[in-house]
Amino acid sequence: MEDAATAEISRAQLWQWVRHATPIEDGTAVTLQTMRDEAQSVLAEIRRETGDVAFDAGHYGRAAELLDRLTASLEFEPFLTLLAYEDID
Numbered sequence: 001m002e003d004a005a006t007a008e009i010s011r012a013q014l015w016q017w018v019r020h021a022t023p024i025e026d027g028t029a030v031t032l033q034t035m036r037d038e039a040q041s042v043l044a045e046i047r048r049e050t051g052d053v054a055f056d057a058g059h060y061g062r063a064a065e066l067l068d069r070l071t072a073s074l075e076f077e078p079f080l081t082l083l084a085y086e087d088i089d
Contacts, residue, residue: 004081011080015071032072039064062087 014035016022021029028034043064047055055061066084070077077083 008080011067011070015076018071035071036068039067059087
């Protein structure tokens with residue numbers, strides 16, 4: 001449950017940062033494109049560290065797709081877990 005709460009808080013903050021083009025430490029505004037670029041960078045790093053088989057088994061790509069969908073949405077989705085349940089069932 002704690003992991004779900006952390007994920008909810010993190011994605012809500014990211015959604016808000018994108019909506020308001022919040023500047024980060026170096027002054028760069030957080031946009032949907034900067035979020036997507038960073039997500040791809042992190043995914044590539046995880047793949048390098050885990051290898052292809054573990055990466056695919058860990059469903060990192062699907063998690064990134066879900067995060068992108070939630071962050072790109074014009075309307076704030078109340079719960080990430082409701083969308084994630086589609087993948088669990």
